[in-house]
Amino acid sequence: MSNFFWLTASRIITRVVSVFSLPIITYYLSPEDFGIIAMFSVVQLFLGSFFGLGIVSYSGRVIYKYERTDKEQCKKRLGLILIYLSIFSVLGVLISAIFIKRLALLLLGDILVPDAMYYYIPIVMAFLMSIYGFCSNLLLDLQLNRRLFYLEMTQFILFLPAQLVGLIYFRFNVWDVIVLQLVVQCLVFFYGLWLIRDWLSFSSKEIRLFKEAMTYSLPMVPLNFAGWIQDRLDKVFLNRMISINAVGIYTAGVNLASQYSFISRPITTVIKPELSKRLDSNDPNVQNDIKDLFTLFFQFSIFLYLIISLFSRELVTILLNVRFHECYRIVPIFLLSIIFSELTGIFHLKFIYKNKTIWFPITLSISCGLNVVLNILLIPKYDIYGASVAKTLSELSVLFITYAIVQRLHKSEYRLIHNFIPLILVILITFTITLYPVWNLYLLAGKALLSCAYVVFLDIYLRKYNMRYNDVRAIMLKKVRYFFVRNYERKKT
Numbered sequence: 067m068s069n070f071f072w073l074t075a076s077r078i079i080t081r082v083v084s085v086f087s088l089p090i091i092t093y094y095l096s097p098e099d100f101g102i103i104a105m106f107s108v109v110q111l112f113l114g115s116f117f118g119l120g121i122v123s124y125s126g127r128v129i130y131k132y133e134r135t136d137k138e139q140c141k142k143r144l145g146l147i148l149i150y151l152s153i154f155s156v157l158g159v160l161i162s163a164i165f166i167k168r169l170a171l172l173l174l175g176d177i178l179v180p181d182a183m184y185y186y187i188p189i190v191m192a193f194l195m196s197i198y199g200f201c202s203n204l205l206l207d208l209q210l211n212r213r214l215f216y217l218e219m220t221q222f223i224l225f226l227p228a229q230l231v232g233l234i235y236f237r238f239n240v241w242d243v244i245v246l247q248l249v250v251q252c253l254v255f256f257y258g259l260w261l262i263r264d265w266l267s268f269s270s271k272e273i274r275l276f277k278e279a280m281t282y283s284l285p286m287v288p289l290n291f292a293g294w295i296q297d298r299l300d301k302v303f304l305n306r307m308i309s310i311n312a313v314g315i316y317t318a319g320v321n322l323a324s325q326y327s328f329i330s331r332p333i334t335t336v337i338k339p340e341l342s343k344r345l346d347s348n349d350p351n352v353q354n355d356i357k358d359l360f361t362l363f364f365q366f367s368i369f370l371y372l373i374i375s376l377f378s379r380e381l382v383t384i385l386l387n388v389r390f391h392e393c394y395r396i397v398p399i400f401l402l403s404i405i406f407s408e409l410t411g412i413f414h415l416k417f418i419y420k421n422k423t424i425w426f427p428i429t430l431s432i433s434c435g436l437n438v439v440l441n442i443l444l445i446p447k448y449d450i451y452g453a454s455v456a457k458t459l460s461e462l463s464v465l466f467i468t469y470a471i472v473q474r475l476h477k478s479e480y481r482l483i484h485n486f487i488p489l490i491l492v493i494l495i496t497f498t499i500t501l502y503p504v505w506n507l508y509l510l511a512g513k514a515l516l517s518c519a520y521v522v523f524l525d526i527y528l529r530k531y532n533m534r535y536n537d538v539r540a541i542m543l544k545k546v547r548y549f550f551v552r553n554y555e556r557k558k559t
Contacts, residue, residue: 080222085325085385087226092387094233097314099240100390102177104317105305106188106244108298109173113192114199115294117158118151120286122200124279129207141267143275148200148266150279155196162189175305180241187248194251201258204265213261220257225250289427295434296460300453303441308449316450318386319393322378323400326370327408334363334408341412345419345476356478358534360412364485365524367405368492372520374401375496376513392450398496399454406461413465416472425471433464481531488527492520 092100125147132140162169166185179185205214228246232238238246304313341359345352374381375398382394410429417425437460444452469482499513528535 080218081325083222083226087230088385089387090230091233092318092385092390094238095240095243097311097318097389099243100314100317101301101305101310101312102240102314103244104301104313105174105177105310108301109170110188110191110195111294111298112169112173113158113162113189114195115290116287117155117192117196118200119154119280120283120290121147121151121154121279122196122203122283123286124283125200125204126207127282129204133208138267141265142269144204144262145266145268146273146275147279148197149268150276151196151200155193159189159193162192173302175310177305177310184241184244187244191248191251194248194255197255198251198258201262204262208265210261217254217258217261221250221254224253285427289430292427292430292434296430296437299438300441300445300457303445304450304453307445312449315390315393316396316453318390319382319396319450319454320400322381322385322393323374323397323404326367326374326401326404329370330363330367330405330408334411341415345415353478354533357481358532360409360480361485361532362528362535363412364409365488365528367408368489369520369524371398371401371405371489372492372496373517374398376499376517378500380510395500396450396454398493398500399451399458402493403454403458403461406458406465410461410465410468413468413472416476416478420475422475425468429464429468429471432467433460436460436463484531488524 095103125144128140128143128147132143163186166189167182170179170185202214202217205211205217225247228250229238229243232242232246236242301313301316304316341352341356378394378397382391382397386393414426417423437456440456440459441453444456446452448455469480472478495516499509499516525539529539
């Protein structure tokens with residue numbers, strides 16, 4: 067419980083403060099500036115998908131195998147993994163430095179850079195982030211979540227206040243912000259290594275693990291690259307086909323839609339391990355658990371989708387400068403892609419259970435290919451809306467493909483079509499209201515009433531079809547009654 071608290075606390079603090087700092091940041095940075103920062107991140111993540119040759123993923127396997135049985139062996143292997151990771155990343159830096167201008171021309175397009183030195187910032191950032199990723203993953207796998215909290219909060223505290231002070235008092239421009247990111251990441255890089263120092267050792271005898279590590283990690287390289295295509299290539303297409311300004315507005319909308327995971331991620335953190343344990347133990351009631359937990363998550367996601375989408379215009383108006391207000395229309399679209407992706411993640415448990423992990427790269431490759439084709443077809447006609455629709459349709463397709471595969475591997479009753487009916491209804495309602503051109507208090511009141519009505523509908527629906535919900539609901543009502551009765555008795559005495 068303590069580990070869960072520290073992990074959740076960092077997510078809550080960083081997300082909440084970041085969101086409420088947006089009015090200031092979007093006042094001083096234009097959509098074009100946002101686009102430039104996003105594109106530099108695209109280059110950095112492209113390089114990062116190759117740096118380290120995926121060896122960071124092997125550290126989790128080492129921890130799982132040795133952490134409980136032979137800690138010294140675990141430390142020696144983790145230390146050697148860090149050495150290999152550093153060597154591979156340095157080689158990646160040297161090779162990237164040779165081709166960076168050509169790569170920048172390919173990915174950044176016609177962005178005007180004030181000095182050639184800025185081209186090398188994504189290279190250094192990719193190196194720093196590869197080591198930072200190793201540190202954070204190690205802390206997470208070892209369940210040292212308090213240390214992970216310290217690491218993430220240090221990065222957050224160093225960057226956000228400095229960015230705000232720089233924008234307000236020192237009149238930072240976008241290039242100053244990019245340099246600030248680099249400086250902060252350098253400091254966090256050393257702090258991360260210091261936090262994991264007691265879990266690193268070295269023995270020359272462990273050098274032989276190189277072959278085993280590469281056998282495990284090299285397949286992750288194309289998987290990481292496919293993930294980059296799925297999540298970042300839309301910005302490259304927008305920059306090439308439309309403008310860097312469109313990239314900035316699109317990025318703002320994506321960031322707002324991504325706040326959904328602020329609430330949904332803790333739920334999946336609980337659901338996935340529980341289902342995995344029940345599958346591995348061959349629990350006789352596992353099929354009912356799968357059905358109920360999947361339905362609970364799906365219907366709760368629909369409710370969150372309704373709330374965020376209905377009030378996307380209000381959120382954007384409050385949190386973003388007027389130059390970004392157009393992005394409110396893509397929030398409901400992109401939010402669907404995140405929901406479909408997380409639902410697919412629940413299906414993925416069956417790949418692990420049946421030891422059929424080969425389906426991970428296959429389904430991801432299908433999603434990437436479809437995403438690329440849809441981006442090419444839709445962006446020239448519908449710009450940022452086309453990019454968000456392409457992402458959503460590709461995630462929806464992979465959701466159904468993954469569902470078909472897992473049903474062959476291990477059949478379960480997910481009631482997928484039954485669950486989709488409320489989603490279709492909510493999508494129709496949301497887009498009808500979102501596209502309504504006039505904004506007034508009557509419309510706002512109508513949205514609030516609609517949200518309350520949906521809560522009642524959801525309660526009736528889940529009480530009828532979900533035993534898990536009935537159990538949780540009964541417990542919650544009992545606690546609420548107890549709270550009010552106790553307060554009433556205190557007032558009487």
